[in-house]
Amino acid sequence: MKKDAVTAKEDLTTAYELLREKVDVRDRTYKGDMYPLCFVGSEAADVLEVGRSRSEAIEVGNKLLESGYFHHVLNEHKFKDRYLFYRFKEDEGKVHGETARLEDGEAISWASKIFPSHSSPTVSNLQSESYIHLPDAPSSPALSKEHVVPAPLDEHNARLLDNVRPASWIDPAPHGRYNLVVIGAGAGGLVTAAGSAGIGAKVALIEEWMLGGDCLNVGCVPSKAIIRSAHAVHEVREAASLGVLGINREDIKVDFGAVMERMRRLRADISHNDAASRFATDLGIDVYQGRATFTGRNTVEVNGKTLEFSAAVIATGATSTVPAIKGLKDTPYLTAASIWNLTELPPRLAVIGAGSIGLECGQAFCRFGSQVTIIARTGVAAKEDPDAVGAVVAEMESEGIQFMDHCAIDEVTHSKEAGFQLRYRRTKENGPSASGVLQVDAVLIAAGKTPNVSNMGLEAADVKYDRRRGIAVNDKLQTSNRSIFAVGDVCTEYHFTHVADFMARLVIRNALFFGSGKMSSLLIPWVTYTDPEIAHVGLFEADLKQRGEAYQVFKVDFKDVDRAILDSKAGFVKILTAEKKDTVLGATIVGSDAGNMISEITVAIQAGMGLGALASVIHPYPTQAEGIRKCGDLYNKSKLTPLVKTVFNRFLALRR
Structure with a gap:
């Protein structure tokens, strides 16, 4: 018996160590599909057979598989003496990316870097610099000062960063040509990557800073959290006008630190949806953490690695414009x-x-x-x-x-x-x-x-852009390089998460399946979340005047809507239709719930439902949405011309 032979009496650890040492682990191809870092079942059986029968070797292999040392790449087979591909558990992270570990085996996290003693942090002594470099992050270079690190670096922000900018994330090794490379992991990039991977595409996702983009980290999520707190403060101050006594406006105090701590906690709670580990492990996407630079029409480089693609999507978003003011x-x-x-x-x-x-x-x-x-x-x-x-x-x-x-x-x-x-x-x-x-x-x-288009190598990819307007795209969201598309703030004036989302849905069809989805087909509503809110969809009066189109205006003030009166809420519903028709051209709503109300009109426009038909929709009483129905009533009344009224009067006189 050879010195390194595996005997029936030796434990699984010894069998695993020998298999790990002897078996050939490399990228494998089968029927045109690439399977990275795999070994073959029959070759593994050769290693395990030393000192035992073939059937005993297969039995040991299955015990190793059942114990989690390795698995079939598609999780469809037990260990078999065939040309089937298997992958060691520790190699799985190298395929999809993983978090590096400390010497004691604990995963490196922002918490372990910030709080090495694992003690509970206090907000007061934890302020961040404008940039940070984790020395144990070989694939994560120092961040530039344009990246604002969430501060204070308390337990909530550490949890946020562990999800969307994991410390010492290890990039996967590129394996073959990608169906799609997505650059930027904001709303548009995440939807594009997840949707494409979900239908079987091989996808790489590259993010220079924090997954989730503006919406999660510095936009919709934090702003709406503090708006909710501000609304509560205002309601308490106005309570006396509603008959609630015993509250002195001058005694109302706001703990601003607690308001912001709540925001950080809720943002961290939500961040798991955009976590790097979720996209890598659950969705099978190759996640790279670094700056992407195009090196050709169908190649991009990140952290010294070159990725080849059949199609790419630029979703790098935009950053705050700083005006040229002296000083x-x-x-x-x-x-x-x-x-x-x-x-x-x-x-x-x-x-x-x-x-x-x-x-x-x-x-x-x-x-x-x-x-x-x-x-x-x-x-x-x-x-x-x-x-x-x-x-x-x-x-x-x-x-x-x-x-x-x-x-x-x-x-x-x-x-x-x-x-x-x-x-x-x-x-x-x-x-x-x-x-x-x-x-x-x-x-x-x-x-x-200002759109993020600098230092991306767009010239090497033959992608036309303007530093102020962003990347030039056609109605199918293609750039001047027909293999490269763009979505979101980097290429449109509509800087809204929901717009980036639906642009991404168009691109998935257009980039992967030769689709013909058009940006011009999207009906885009939006909301400004002041109190009262402003919600809008479709055209404005100024648009119609500029086009020279005749139109009608139907407006209902909330002072004539019972629920708004009872809630002491001001505002109005204004709906524009084509002249002498009920075709809805646009609408604006001002009110405390305008953002929710505008969807009814958006659905009506999308479905070709006229304003007159909206009047026949039963709305619960009392609700502020009755303002929409009342606009429909106004339209129906507008059809009652003097001639029609005269005819009705004579007809009804005959019926007496």
């Missing part, structure tokens, strides 16, 4: 990414920009107790319906927010003693000019977004 870059201003790191409420806050982000954050911080000034270079929420903007501005001004529209900031300075000084120049249309200095404690830049 601004030398001050510690806030953006839509860094504002969620605050642990103390700024007494005075200036918001530069009056779009959805500026309005939502401005109102929330005002309700928490900040003195808020919102500065707009042109008008407030310039893209929205003017009536809607007027209603929201009136409410926000009543809460104490100051608006400075048609105002340019010429210079910003900062000192620890005096805070921020904003030198402004204000020109009112048809009115006098004014200038001065605004002194505040914090400045939030909310002046729009």
